[in-house]
Amino acid sequence: MIPFDYHRATSVADAVTAVAERPDAVFLAGGTNLVDHMKLGILEPSLVVDVGHLPLTDIEQLPDGALRVGADVRNSDLAAHPVVRSRYPVLARALLSAASGQLRNLATTAGNLLQRTRCVYFQDVTTPCNKRTPGEGCSAIGGYVRYHAILGASEHCVAVHPSDMAVAMAALDAQVVFVDAEGEHRLPLTEFHRLPGDRPDRDTELPPGALITAVEIPAPPDGARSTYRKVRDRASYAFALTSVAAELIVDDGTVTSARIALGGVAHKPWRARRAEEVLTGAPATEDTFRRAADAELVDAQPLPGNEFKVELTRRTIIATLTELSEQR
Numbered sequence: 510m511i512p513f514d515y516h517r518a519t520s521v522a523d524a525v526t527a528v529a530e531r532p533d534a535v536f537l538a539g540g541t542n543l544v545d546h547m548k549l550g551i552l553e554p555s556l557v558v559d560v561g562h563l564p565l566t567d568i569e570q571l572p573d574g575a576l577r578v579g580a581d582v583r584n585s586d587l588a589a590h591p592v593v594r595s596r597y598p599v600l601a602r603a604l605l606s607a608a609s610g611q612l613r614n615l616a617t618t619a620g621n622l623l624q625r626t627r628c629v630y631f632q633d634v635t636t637p638c639n640k641r642t643p644g645e646g647c648s649a650i651g652g653y654v655r656y657h658a659i660l661g662a663s664e665h666c667v668a669v670h671p672s673d674m675a676v677a678m679a680a681l682d683a684q685v686v687f688v689d690a691e692g693e694h695r696l697p698l699t700e701f702h703r704l705p706g707d708r709p710d711r712d713t714e715l716p717p718g719a720l721i722t723a724v725e726i727p728a729p730p731d732g733a734r735s736t737y738r739k740v741r742d743r744a745s746y747a748f749a750l751t752s753v754a755a756e757l758i759v760d761d762g763t764v765t766s767a768r769i770a771l772g773g774v775a776h777k778p779w780r781a782r783r784a785e786e787v788l789t790g791a792p793a794t795e796d797t798f799r800r801a802a803d804a805e806l807v808d809a810q811p812l813p814g815n816e817f818k819v820e821l822t823r824r825t826i827i828a829t830l831t832e833l834s835e836q837r
């Protein structure tokens with residue numbers, strides 16, 4: 510047991526000040542990822558600042574129709590919210606596809622965005638890992654890569670981001686709202702997570718010591734249909750091998766709007782802009798969906814051992830778009 514101090518934050522300002530004074534301090538929300546990392550020896554903070562009891566638990570509709578989700582809203586509460594169920598089915602389905610009922614009852618919106626990779630080498634402190642210790646090397650390259658990236662990886666890290674919720678939020682153009690010593694800021698969710706490059710230790714663009722306070726999701730356009738499809742090794746309680754969050758508007762047989770993000774394939778939720786470009790203005794047919802998937806995956810670079818993920822992702826994109834185009 511490595512001793513650490515515990516502070517239960519009483520306000521957003523108190524939380525930000527507490528971590529500013531101790532550079533190795535961490536925030537604790539539901540604890541479903543952080544506490545595991547402390548037990549595994551991945552993290553050894555000298556101070557844990559509990560932000561899980563702050564008044565950041567509201568889900569409210571803003572005057573422009575956007576939905577503001579507090580950082581401490583539990584994943585189960587978000588999935589069950591009537592507005593999420595009716596207007597953002599892609600988000601409700603992504604949340605419900607993740608983890609287990611017990612975990613979703615604890616896991617928070619901010620914690621979910623900031624959960625770290627499930628790369629087995631990252632979680633095993635006896636193996637070299639550039640994400641844990643920069644410069645140490647990457648044990649996954651040449652190792653077990655079934656759950657690793659096929660898009661946007663680097664020679665320094667081939668891990669993927671494990672969140673389902675974040676993939677839906679990337680497709681929905683959500684914004685992450687956070688507070689640091691300088692005040693409140695926001696970042697589009699598509700720019701929040703990073704590709705690994707030569708700094709795989711940095712998962713996101715969140716400045717050190719900043720506290721996420723909310724996520725804002727714009728109102729979906731009229732006539733939009735959305736869904737989330739996740740492919741995994743078990744029917745439940747498993748991370749995505751690949752996943753597709755998609756929203757389509759089909760008018761008189763033509764796709765007039767498409768927003769798509771992929772999960773389980775990259776270091777960040779992968780917004781599929783090339784596929785969206787092919788789809789917009791094209792007939793809503795299987796041929797179009799196939800061309801869209803091909804365009805997105807043209808630069809896929811699988812590793813020896815996860816080549817199957819390219820075809821799996823292609824088929825999952827086509828199946829998801831077909832399902833949406835057939836919805837009444």
Ligand SMILES: Cc1cc2nc3c(=O)[nH]c(=O)nc-3n(C[C@H](O)[C@H](O)[C@H](O)COP(=O)(O)OP(=O)(O)OC[C@H]3O[C@@H](n4cnc5c(N)ncnc54)[C@H](O)[C@@H]3O)c2cc1C
Pocket residue numbers: 535536537538539540541542543544560580606607608609612615616617618619620621622623624671672673674719720721722746747748749
């Ligand atoms: C067995 C298992 C299976 C799982 N399966 C899935 C799955 O299939 N899909 C999926 O998406 N997820 C899955 N998860 C992950 C789960 O969703 C995350 O562990 C959870 O969302 C993390 O939320 P939390 O509130 O518990 O975060 P914590 O563990 O408390 O914190 C996680 C990180 O977020 C930081 N943090 C928390 N709140 C804030 C804030 N407000 N501002 C700044 N930083 C903050 C913490 O410092 C920490 O770095 C699984 C987890 C387990 C244990």
Ligand code: SF4
Pocket residue numbers: 626628629630631637638639640641646647648649650665666667668709
């Ligand atoms: S893939 Fe990334 S997280 Fe996994 S061992 Fe390599 S550097 Fe570490």
